[in-house]
Amino acid sequence: MKKILPLIFTALAVIFAGCAKEHHEAVIVAGSTSVQPYAEVLAEAFAHIRPDILVDIQGGGSSAGIMAVDTSVADIGMSSRLLKDSEKWMWHVEFARDGLAIILHPDNPVENFTIEQLRGIYAAEITNWKDLGGKDARIHVITREEGSGTRAAFEELVMDGKFITPRAIVQASNGAVRQLVSNDKNSIGFISLGLVDRTVKAASLGGVAASRENITDESYSLYRPFLFITNGAPEGDAKIFIDFALSPEGQRILSLEGLVEGMNP
Amino acid sequence: MSKYVFFILALSSISALALITIFIISRGAPIIGEVGFFDFVFGMTWAPGRGEYGIFPMIVGSVTVTLGAAALGVPIGICCSIFMTEFAPAALRNFFRPAIQLLAGIPSVVYGFWGLIFIVPLIREYLGGPGLSILAGAVILAIMILPTVISITEVSILALPPEYKAGAMALGLNHWQAIKTVLLPAAKSGIVAAVILGIGRAIGETMAVIMVLGNAVALPQSILDPVRTLTTNIGIEMGYASGTQSQALFATGIVLFAVIMLLNAAAQFITRKK
Numbered sequence: 451m452k453k454i455l456p457l458i459f460t461a462l463a464v465i466f467a468g469c470a471k472e473h474h475e476a477v478i479v480a481g482s483t484s485v486q487p488y489a490e491v492l493a494e495a496f497a498h499i500r501p502d503i504l505v506d507i508q509g510g511g512s513s514a515g516i517m518a519v520d521t522s523v524a525d526i527g528m529s530s531r532l533l534k535d536s537e538k539w540m541w542h543v544e545f546a547r548d549g550l551a552i553i554l555h556p557d558n559p560v561e562n563f564t565i566e567q568l569r570g571i572y573a574a575e576i577t578n579w580k581d582l583g584g585k586d587a588r589i590h591v592i593t594r595e596e597g598s599g600t601r602a603a604f605e606e607l608v609m610d611g612k613f614i615t616p617r618a619i620v621q622a623s624n625g626a627v628r629q630l631v632s633n634d635k636n637s638i639g640f641i642s643l644g645l646v647d648r649t650v651k652a653a654s655l656g657g658v659a660a661s662r663e664n665i666t667d668e669s670y671s672l673y674r675p676f677l678f679i680t681n682g683a684p685e686g687d688a689k690i691f692i693d694f695a696l697s698p699e700g701q702r703i704l705s706l707e708g709l710v711e712g713m714n715p
Numbered sequence: 716m717s718k719y720v721f722f723i724l725a726l727s728s729i730s731a732l733a734l735i736t737i738f739i740i741s742r743g744a745p746i747i748g749e750v751g752f753f754d755f756v757f758g759m760t761w762a763p764g765r766g767e768y769g770i771f772p773m774i775v776g777s778v779t780v781t782l783g784a785a786a787l788g789v790p791i792g793i794c795c796s797i798f799m800t801e802f803a804p805a806a807l808r809n810f811f812r813p814a815i816q817l818l819a820g821i822p823s824v825v826y827g828f829w830g831l832i833f834i835v836p837l838i839r840e841y842l843g844g845p846g847l848s849i850l851a852g853a854v855i856l857a858i859m860i861l862p863t864v865i866s867i868t869e870v871s872i873l874a875l876p877p878e879y880k881a882g883a884m885a886l887g888l889n890h891w892q893a894i895k896t897v898l899l900p901a902a903k904s905g906i907v908a909a910v911i912l913g914i915g916r917a918i919g920e921t922m923a924v925i926m927v928l929g930n931a932v933a934l935p936q937s938i939l940d941p942v943r944t945l946t947t948n949i950g951i952e953m954g955y956a957s958g959t960q961s962q963a964l965f966a967t968g969i970v971l972f973a974v975i976m977l978l979n980a981a982a983q984f985i986t987r988k989k
Contacts, residue, residue: 596761
């Protein structure tokens with residue numbers, strides 16, 4: 451066995467060396483797990499157009515992605531938060547925005563929340579719909595599981611340091627949350643804006659409707675920027691991939707996935 | 716020669732068990748050490764984002780849902796096996812037995828989906844609350860443990876010597892009295908084993924209950940409240956878990972593993988005592 455192992459490794463090394471010669475070196479994209487699924491969809495479409503360029507998408511989180519770009523471990527970083535002042539020196543582009551919709555049963559008379567009311571509901575300080583102008587019934591709060599990017603976004607945009615009540619019902623996907631809300635008149639949940647359909651209604655926030663236009667002009671505040679980050683202006687294969695993401699075709703794909711186009715000054 | 720082939724093949728099933736056990740323990744034990752066994756098992760707050768790993772609400776969830784399932788499923792299961800062994804004509808028995816086996820063959824995700832579409836709205840409509848609740852989970856699990864309870868109880872009643880019943884009836888007892896005072900007590904150890912194995916089945920079930928329990932990590936105040944069990948904790952959070960959160964999920968697995976081992980050992984001990 452001891453004699454075989456080095457042989458196998460040598461063989462593998464030769465095979466991989468052979469592969470590497472055929473293609474360019476892979477573009478390594480790392481960072482936010484919220485951005486990851488969308489980047490994978492982009493990479494899949496990109497592979498049809500430029501099969502010679504390998505794009506390798508990895509998770510790790512926004513901060514890890516930014517760090518990986520800083521230390522040149524990754525070519526492109528993905529972030530689902532704005533850059534901090536100390537990170538602003540890096541080249542970055544907002545290639546999309548991910549909206550968060552607060553969803554209710556279509557028969558629920560409540561249509562609008564302030565962000566404080568929303569926080570109160572999820573912190574279990576407001577527990578009855580009548581306090582919000584609805585009928586006298588307990589609010590069934592639905593949230594996502596720990597570790598979910600959508601939950602992280604909600605905590606960051608709405609909760610302001612408060613904790614989501616442990617009594618909240620937990621579902622493991624946007625689809626499951628929507629399914630529950632569409633069946634329960636007294637429930638409230640949050641999902642990606644792109645996944646809102648006719649079975650539920652999206653509540654307004656401070657009188658502003660949850661729509662793509664209101665996210666673009668920033669009057670609706672529940673959204674996150676999706677950034678690509680590079681160490682210095684992008685070049686080579688990394689630039690080709692980022693250009694693809696920003697191209698009409700790339701933007702069309704992202705919009706089909708439910709994202710809103712990004713805004714860059 | 717063939718002896719060794721069979722030995723090696725037999726060994727492979729044991730080594731799968733050993734590998735899984737070692738893997739779960741090696742992944743989960745460090746976080747239990749870090750958090751402290753007491754704080755892990757009796758901690759009230761589960762918030763991996765804040766580094767809090769207490770699984771007590773889930774232990775309560777597992778226990779309440781399982782007891783609820785046993786309370787609903789065991790009487791029905793035992794009565795069903797008494798009917799099949801003592802009262803049913805052969806034709807009916809030959810219909811019942813495969814039908815119950817079929818119940819065991821339905822995938823758990825189908826049970827869960829049926830529960831979500833049928834049981835949960837019923838509870839929400841007529842009993843209140845969000846519908847996703849201990850009660851919904853208990854009803855689904857009660858149905859799922861029926862095949863286990865029924866087949867083992869049936870076998871243990873059938874295994875009794877025919878003289879027991881003949882003797883009891885010769886002493887002037889009627890059929891039901893003979894069942895109640897002679898057959899059931901004689902088959903007791905088999906029935907208890909059936910119940911324990913049924914409970915083991917219920918406590919280990921994941922997919923069906925993840926859809927109907929609501930998965931809230933708080934102590935329930937009524938059977939209409941949502942809860943999370945040990946199994947569903949792993950099922951619902953494994954998607955994005957990394958680092959210590961994933962270790963904590965393996966640690967949840969250790970606790971579950973220990974509970975199920977204890978239950979199986981109890982079942983074996985009770986049947987062997989006979």
